[in-house]
Amino acid sequence: MTTISRPIFDPQEFDTFGCHPFENDPATPDRITRQVYVERQVSSWNVNMKDGSQLQFWGFKDPTISGSDSPWPSKIIRVKQGQIFHCMFKPSKGAHTIHWHGIEPTPMNDGVGHTSFEVKSSYTYQWCAHQAGTYLYHCHKNTVLHFEMGMYGVLIVDPVTKSPDTNNPNYLYDPLPGDSAPGITTGAPYSAESILVFDDVDPRWHNLDHNAGMCGDDVGLDKFNPKYFLINGVHNGRSETDTKTVTKVVAGKNVLVRLANASYSRLYITLPVDAWIVEVDGRPLRANRAKGAFAAPRKLAANTRLEVAVAQRYSLWIPNIPRGDYRITGNFHHWITNKKHFDGTAVAKIIAT
DSSP states (O other), X not given: OOOOOOOSOOHHHHIIIIISOOEEOOOOTTOOOOSEEEEEEEEEEEEEOTTSOEEEEEEEEOTTSTTOSSOSSEEEEEXXXXXXXXXXXXXXXXXXXXXXXXXXXXXXXXXXXXXXXXXXXXXXXXXXXXXXXXXXXXXXSSHHHHHHTTOEEEEEEEOSSOOSOTTSOBOSSOOOTTOBOTTSOTTOOBSEEEEEEEEEEOGGGGGSOTTTTTTSOOOOTTOOOOOEEEETTEETTTTTTOTTTEEEEOTTSOEEEEEEEOSSSEEEEEOSSOEEEEEETTEEOOBBTTTBXXXXXXXXXXXXXXXXXXXXXXXEEEOSOOSEEEEEEEEEEOTTTOOEEEEXXXXXXXXXX
């Protein structure tokens, strides 16, 4: 066997793929006619925190909408399965990217700068929405820091068809011939939708430089001690009453709860009502012999703890929800010790009347 000598540390390789990723503004390869078009630009702003202090955040604004300069999380993007999607992206304050988390497009359109390029001035991302489900989009430059700074949003791929049930007209995914989903109605039809993004904030990180840690310098990105806990950008002191975190539904109809963990904590979710896990990370849970071995939906009994990992997404289906108020509770635990953070609880609500 021939042994090829290679230094343990290659400074040139580190400089190219770690410290200074390639920046460019190429034309979109193999560009075709789009069905969906959005625009995103990088923006920064100050956010008032729970204790009255202010912290700087970054995010993706929609330049076509007046007053959208401080979106956190960034505006939801929705497309239908099978549609060709284009996003015109313009960064600022240096190069950035948009990574379409879970979509798996071509490398040029995946937004991972270390394996393609970082956008210097502008680029139009292109991909096809192959599978209905819940996804994220976020910056993948200096990823750990930029994600914490608020550069993320929810991406939803909706199915093509509508449910024939007029009380629950929306599907989570298109049912296919041969589908089996024991315990639920295939397609997980729903009337009301609750989209909840849980996040935590360590103030120290929000004082770091744009490129902090990229060139091997130790800026403490292995130390994360959050002080604030939020849902959809709403602080935990207001999340049970704010319209961004309270979902209203007619009793007796079905509810779909889309969960995403944008924190760096171990997030534990509990609901006071039985629900079904019907999707994980953009993949529906169903069984279909013709399509292969899919996982079946799993019942989540009331008050059973569900752990949601960082950047993970779950969809929970609640059929025929009874009249009442339901608290969706998120508890934030330290990522290493698993000890619950001080004040580390945030609660959203479903109100069925």
